[in-house]
Amino acid sequence: MTNPVLSIEHLSIKLPDGADRQFAVDDCSYTLDKGEILCVVGESGSGKSMTANALMGLLPEGVSVGAGRAVFEGKDILRQSEAESQNLRGAKIAMIFQEPMTALNPLMRIGDQISEVFEAHKRHTPSERRKRALDLVREVDLPDPEKIIRAYPFQLSGGQRQRAMIAMALALEPQILIADEPTTALDVTTQAQILKLILDLRKKRDMAVIFITHDFGVVAEIADKVLVMRYGKIVERGTADAVLKNPQHDYTKHLLAAIPSGLVPQNAEVQNSPALEVKALNKVFRTGGGFMKPHREVCAIDNISLSIAKGEVLGLVGESGSGKSTLGRAVVRLVTPDSGQILVGGIDMAALSESELRRARYKVQMVFQDPYASLNPRHKILRALTDGPIAKGVAKEQARSRARELMEIVGLGSDAVDRFPHEFSGGQRQRIGIARALAMDPDLIIADEAVSALDVSIQAQVLDLLRELRSQLNLSILFITHDLRVAAQLCDRIAVMQKGNLVEIGPVSDVFLNPQNDYTQRLLAAVPGGGWDLAKAPLSL
Amino acid sequence: MSFWKRFARNRGAVLGLVLLLAVIVIALIAPMLYPRGPWPMVQRPFLAPYTVDGLPLGTDTLGRNVAAGLVYGAQVSLLVGLISTVMALLIGVPLGAAAGFYGGWLDEGAMRFTEFFQTIPNFALAIVLVAILEPSLTSITLSIAIVSWPPVARLVRAEVMSVSKREYVDAARLAGLSNLRILVGQVLPNTVSPIIVMASLMVATAILLESSLSFLGLGDPNIMSWGYQIGAARTVIRSAWWLSFFPGLAIVLTVLALNLIGEGLNDALNPHLSRKGRT
Numbered sequence: 013m014t015n016p017v018l019s020i021e022h023l024s025i026k027l028p029d030g031a032d033r034q035f036a037v038d039d040c041s042y043t044l045d046k047g048e049i050l051c052v053v054g055e056s057g058s059g060k061s062m063t064a065n066a067l068m069g070l071l072p073e074g075v076s077v078g079a080g081r082a083v084f085e086g087k088d089i090l091r092q093s094e095a096e097s098q099n100l101r102g103a104k105i106a107m108i109f110q111e112p113m114t115a116l117n118p119l120m121r122i123g124d125q126i127s128e129v130f131e132a133h134k135r136h137t138p139s140e141r142r143k144r145a146l147d148l149v150r151e152v153d154l155p156d157p158e159k160i161i162r163a164y165p166f167q168l169s170g171g172q173r174q175r176a177m178i179a180m181a182l183a184l185e186p187q188i189l190i191a192d193e194p195t196t197a198l199d200v201t202t203q204a205q206i207l208k209l210i211l212d213l214r215k216k217r218d219m220a221v222i223f224i225t226h227d228f229g230v231v232a233e234i235a236d237k238v239l240v241m242r243y244g245k246i247v248e249r250g251t252a253d254a255v256l257k258n259p260q261h262d263y264t265k266h267l268l269a270a271i272p273s274g275l276v277p278q279n280a281e282v283q284n285s286p287a288l289e290v291k292a293l294n295k296v297f298r299t300g301g302g303f304m305k306p307h308r309e310v311c312a313i314d315n316i317s318l319s320i321a322k323g324e325v326l327g328l329v330g331e332s333g334s335g336k337s338t339l340g341r342a343v344v345r346l347v348t349p350d351s352g353q354i355l356v357g358g359i360d361m362a363a364l365s366e367s368e369l370r371r372a373r374y375k376v377q378m379v380f381q382d383p384y385a386s387l388n389p390r391h392k393i394l395r396a397l398t399d400g401p402i403a404k405g406v407a408k409e410q411a412r413s414r415a416r417e418l419m420e421i422v423g424l425g426s427d428a429v430d431r432f433p434h435e436f437s438g439g440q441r442q443r444i445g446i447a448r449a450l451a452m453d454p455d456l457i458i459a460d461e462a463v464s465a466l467d468v469s470i471q472a473q474v475l476d477l478l479r480e481l482r483s484q485l486n487l488s489i490l491f492i493t494h495d496l497r498v499a500a501q502l503c504d505r506i507a508v509m510q511k512g513n514l515v516e517i518g519p520v521s522d523v524f525l526n527p528q529n530d531y532t533q534r535l536l537a538a539v540p541g542g543g544w545d546l547a548k549a550p551l552s553l
Numbered sequence: 554m555s556f557w558k559r560f561a562r563n564r565g566a567v568l569g570l571v572l573l574l575a576v577i578v579i580a581l582i583a584p585m586l587y588p589r590g591p592w593p594m595v596q597r598p599f600l601a602p603y604t605v606d607g608l609p610l611g612t613d614t615l616g617r618n619v620a621a622g623l624v625y626g627a628q629v630s631l632l633v634g635l636i637s638t639v640m641a642l643l644i645g646v647p648l649g650a651a652a653g654f655y656g657g658w659l660d661e662g663a664m665r666f667t668e669f670f671q672t673i674p675n676f677a678l679a680i681v682l683v684a685i686l687e688p689s690l691t692s693i694t695l696s697i698a699i700v701s702w703p704p705v706a707r708l709v710r711a712e713v714m715s716v717s718k719r720e721y722v723d724a725a726r727l728a729g730l731s732n733l734r735i736l737v738g739q740v741l742p743n744t745v746s747p748i749i750v751m752a753s754l755m756v757a758t759a760i761l762l763e764s765s766l767s768f769l770g771l772g773d774p775n776i777m778s779w780g781y782q783i784g785a786a787r788t789v790i791r792s793a794w795w796l797s798f799f800p801g802l803a804i805v806l807t808v809l810a811l812n813l814i815g816e817g818l819n820d821a822l823n824p825h826l827s828r829k830g831r832t
Contacts, residue, residue, distance in 0.1 A: 346723055373729040386720035390742045396721075399738075400728025448724060 016043035017187055017220045018067075023080035023090075025062050025071070025244075036062040036075060038244040044188065047218040049210075051231045051252070053267070054241035055467040060224050062244075064190045066090060068107055069097040084188075103133050106181035110193040112173035116165040122149070122176050123161025129183040148179040152209060170332075171202035178209065182217070189213075190222045195230065199331035199494065204538035207233050226467060228268060229497070229540035232256055240264045270472035286319040286355075287456045287488035288343065288376075293317070293352030293362075295335075295342055312338040313349065314512040320456065325482060325489040327503030327520070329496055329535070335512040340458045340492045344376045345369055357455050374404050377449035381461035383441035387433035393419070393444055394429040397451045404452065411451075418447040422477060439470035443477065450481070458490045463498060475502055496539050500524060508532045559821040566817020572810035576803075580627035587621040591777040599793050611795050613786065619796065623803055626779040630807060633694050633763040633778075634756040640698035642752060645705025646741075652706070653713030654736045664710070667703045675700040679762060683771045690773045693766055697759045708751055712744035719743075746822035750815050757811035764804050779804050 025037040037059040044050050054060040065071050067082055067089065081088045089100060101107075109115040117125060126145035130136050136144065142161075149157040152175040165173055174194060181189055191210065195203040211234055214221055225231060231238055235252040240263065248261040259265045295313040312335040320326045330336040341347040343354055345361050354361040356375045364372055380386035387396055397415035402408060416426035422443040424436075433441060442462060449457050459478070463471045479502060481487055493499050499506055500520055507517040508529065516529040527533045561567055579586075594616040595608070602611045610619040652663035670678070682696035716722065717740055725735045766772055767780025768787075779800040786796030 344727055346726065370729045370731065373727055376727070378724065378727055380720040380724065382720055386724060388721040388725075388739055388743070391739075396724075399725065399730060403729045403731075403734075445724075448728075452728065 016045050018082065018084045019043040020063070020067075020082045021080055023063065023066065023082060024078035025059070025066055026076050026078040028074035033243065035059075035078065035244050037066070039080070040241075040244075040246050041080075042239060042246070042249065044220045044222065046187075046220055047214060048236050049214060049221040049223055049234050050237045050239065051235035052222060052224045052239045052241060053226065053228065053231055055226060055267075055469065057243075058241040059244035060241045061192055064107065064192055064222060064224060067105060067190065068101055069094070070107075099133070102129055102181075102186070103184040104186055105188045105190065106184070106186040107190040107192065108174070108177045108181050108194050110196050112170050112177060112197060115177055116173055118165050120164070121161065122163055122165065122168070125176070126161070126180050126183055129180055133184060135184070144183070145179075148183060149176070151182070151213075152176070152179045154179070169202075170198055171205060174198065174202075174206055175209065178206075178213070182213065185217065186219060188220045188222065190224070192224045193226070194223075196225070196227070200496070200540070201331065201534060201538040203230075203540060207540065210234065227540065228256070228468075233540045240267070267468060270469040285322055287322045287324070287357070288320040288490065289353070289355040290319065290339075290343065291317050291353040291355070293339070293342060293354065294350045295338055295347060296350055311335075311512045313342060315352075316509075316512075316514045318507055318514065318517060320488050320490060322488055323482075323486045324505065325487075325491055325503045327499035327506040328490060328492045328509060329494065329499050329506060330509035331494060331535075333511070334509040336492050336494075336509045337460055339509070340378070340460045340490060343456075343458060343490065344373075344378055346378075371404075374400065374452040375455045377452050377454040377457050379442070379445045379449050379457060379459040379462040381464055383438040383445065383465060386445050387441055389433055392430060392432055396433075396444065397429065397448055400448070400452050415447075415451060418450055419444075421450070421481070422447045437470075439466055439474060442466060442470075442474050446474075446477065446481070450485070456488045456490065458492065460492045461494065462491075464493065464495065471498070478502060496524075496535060508535065556821055560817050563817040563820050565813045566820070569810040569813025569817065572806055573814060576627050576807050576810070577631065579624055580631050583624040583628055586624055587618065589621075591622040591625040592617060599789075601793075602795050610799050611793075613782070613796050614789060614793075619782070619799060622777045622782050623779070623799055625777045626782060626800060626803065627807075629690070629776050629778040630760045630763060630804075633690070633697065634759040634811075637694045637697035637701065637759045637763075638752055638755045640694070641702040641705055641755060642748070644698065645702035646709050646748065648702075649706035649709030650713050650736060650741060650744075653710035654717055654732070654740060656714075660710075663706070667706050670700070670703045676762070676765065679766060680769070680771060683766055688766075688771050688773055690776055693763060693771075693773060697762050700762070701755055701759065705748070705751065705755075708747060709744060712747055713740055716740045716743045750819045750822065753811055753815035753818055757808040757815070760804065760808055760811075 020043070021041050023037055023040045024035050027034060027036050040063060042050070052060045052063070062071070062075070066077055071077070077090045080090070082090050084104070089097065116122075120128075123142060123145045126148055127138075127141040130141040130144065135141075145161055146157055149160055154160045154172060154175050160168070160172075165176070168176065195206050198206060207230065210221060210223075213219070223230075223234065231252060238248075238250060238252050238255040239246055240248040240255065240261065242263050248255060248259065248264045255264060256268070259268055293313050293316045297310045297312055298307045314335075316339060318326070328336045328339065338347055342349045343361070345364075349362050352362060359372060359375075361369070361372065361376070394412065394415055397418060398408070398411040401411040401414065406414070415429050419426050419428050424440060424443055433444070436444065445462070463474050466474060475498065478489070482489060491499065491503055503520055505518060506520050506523040508515050508523065508531065510531045516523060516527065516532045523532060524536065527536055595618045596605055596612045596616050598612055598614050598616040600608060600612040602609060604611065608618060608620070610623065613619055613622070648663050648667070652660040679696045679700045682699060683692055686692035686696065713736075722735060722739055725739045730738070763772075763778065764780030764783070767778045768784035770784060772778055772781045782800040783797045786793065790797050
């Protein structure tokens with residue numbers, strides 16, 4: 013405790029004039045000890061990444077350090093020359109990023125990228141660099157190291173790329189590793205592996221880690237100390253135990269309360285008449301191939317049958333590539349299945365012709381994942397909400413007044429219809445997306461990762477809205493998500509998909525408390541902060 | 554930030570806009586400046602600039618007023634540039650949009666057809682077309698349009714393909730809108746920015762092409778254009794430099810203005826792509 017590796021004193025980072033606030037980070041002080049994992053938690057825009065960027069000298073244009081010091085090895089690293097910070101970067105302080113898909117050079121072999129770190133800092137001979145790269149690849153547990161160092165990034169999965177990134181970061185044995193949301197883009201099982209790797213490496217190398225995240229589950233899993241940031245200020249700090257179990261600041265409490273807990277809600281009774289019946293559905297994607305080359309076939313939906321009762325919420329969970337989104341898109345016929353039936357109100361959507369389909373489309377509506385791509389930037393909200401009903405045959409005036417009404421229902425106020433999408437935040441846009449789906453009076457709504465792109469507190473609000481709407485309007489929802497905690501909050505039944513197969517389906521309580529399938533058990537075990545969840549709110553009915 | 558503010562931040566673009574407006578104004582008031590037109594002989598030939606009052610740019614090989622020719626040439630250049638670009642857009646945008654949106658055989662067919670035009674050198678094709686159709690303002694404009702639409706089709710196809718993958722297009726599809734309505738109402742409006750930028754640069758290219766054709770003697774013989782002036786003066790370039798210099802300068806300035814505007818539009822319409830470091 014007496015001799016911290018890094019101490020940040022009264023750091024302020026100035027935003028350019030005209031930004032929504034004056035400082036990205038306002039008067040922050042904290043210290044980092046050797047071998048300690050410090051989690052910096054906050055929602056988007058809280059300034060949690062800015063501090064790290066400042067340490068690395070990677071502040072975006074127009075943003076500058078206003079006041080304060082960051083003392084590392086007795087020197088203030090915020091005020092040193094570019095050459096000095098170049099020496100520091102990689103060698104003493106290393107960083108890994110959120111997006112493993114774009115953080116690696118796609119045209120360079122993994123081994124070369126790792127050796128390049130040594131080369132940049134003029135260490136070792138070329139042959140020794142290769143040897144060390146191989147050692148690092150082994151250390152981060154990449155499979156088949158000899159082959160991997162000759163592979164290109166596109167040949168690796170997301171988790172493997174993140175491991176390769178970590179290997180690069182570790183190359184020069186830094187004293188501090190800054191990890192900026194390194195697991196956010198990964199599946200739960202992969203995330204659990206990466207977290208374990210970081211914990212192991214910390215133990216082995218005794219390095220300090222600054223771990224930036226928005227996910228309290230991850231915090232519970234790895235943090236020694238926690239900092240909670242909001243609007244650039246530190247609102248709470250303390251040991252992980254203290255912050256998680258006994259939060260002092262309202263905002264922390266609010267954040268913790270917003271986390272979808274493992275608490276399983278009681279199931280609504282399931283009526284017999286189904287809103288959707290899927291029977292023996294199949295879809296195979298064929299890519300590539302050509303002269304003398306076989307096609308690559310991916311079986312996205314493999315003989316799946318399921319049904320959703322009227323007024324029921326079915327959660328469809330699985331990791332990326334499990335085919336859950338394809339199933340959702342097949343139900344609305346954005347993807348045409350190879351075989352099988354999709355019965356909505358007795359009509360087989362899969363067998364309709366183009367023009368029949370256009371008339372039947374309103375029965376199933378979708379809420380999309382990306383709030384920024386799901387609304388046409390050039391159309392006012394009114395048009396987004398009325399285009400569909402008018403095409404369906406509703407009178408113009410009626411469609412308009414319904415649009416205003418729906419905006420009230422989703423909590424945005426009827427005046428909002430005359431504005432453009434860019435005037436709304438992500439959470440508000442998602443509400444508009446829900447209103448758009450409701451405008452068609454559908455029998456079934458498919459929510460494809462509808463809350464995945466949102467901050468936890470916003471996520472909680474949107475989930476509340478969905479729950480409320482569902483009880484008011486007796487909606488049937490197919491809720492597709494990768495996040496088991498979210499699924500547990502909203503759904504009556506859960507279906508688990510793996511590699512195009514439906515491996516388990518049943519009431520939430522059964523699936524969560526007594527999973528039958530191996531894969532489901534693995535998924536549940538991988539949920540970060542699982543143990544802490546249990547401590548906070550024991551899974552009970 | 555508003556569109557104009559972003560556009561005005563690029564000083565070059567503002568300069569280009571001023572230059573282009575000047576050329577347009579000159580073209581518009583040409584009949585007032587020189588009511589007799591560019592053709593009559595006004596003085597003895599080969600008068601250097603500023604040797605006789607009222608002839609600031611001198612006279613050409615036949616004693617015609619160079620300044621008058623320049624002013625009327627501006628009309629032709631702008632007209633040809635604008636109309637041929639509009640025509641090229643009328644061919645390229647629908648073809649590219651249909652290819653990108655519907656895909657499949659339509660895409661294959663349309664793109665092979667486009668490639669057919671792209672494999673022939675632009676200028677050679679334009680010469681052949683003008684030669685076959687007999688040189689006239691219409692045939693020149695038409696042939697320039699025919700050689701310049703393929704890149705438009707390519708660009709629109711790529712843009713439409715990328716926009717149609719967005720979720721709001723899926724949402725429109727789920728709303729039961731017809732394909733044509735989705736293409737016209739949802740997809741195309743989101744592709745206009747790059748098309749506008751490209752169009753501004755195409756006007757510049759068209760002006761160059763027209764000048765080149767006229768230079769080779771393939772221009773409309775009844776119309777005074779910058780290219781024709783340079784072409785007619787090329788034999789006397791050493792003894793009477795001003796005959797080719799001023800029309801050349803006019804071409805350079807107009808094309809430069811259009812290019813600057815194109816770049817300014819690009820910065821203003823795609824703020825995220827604009828180069829960093831400009832404050």
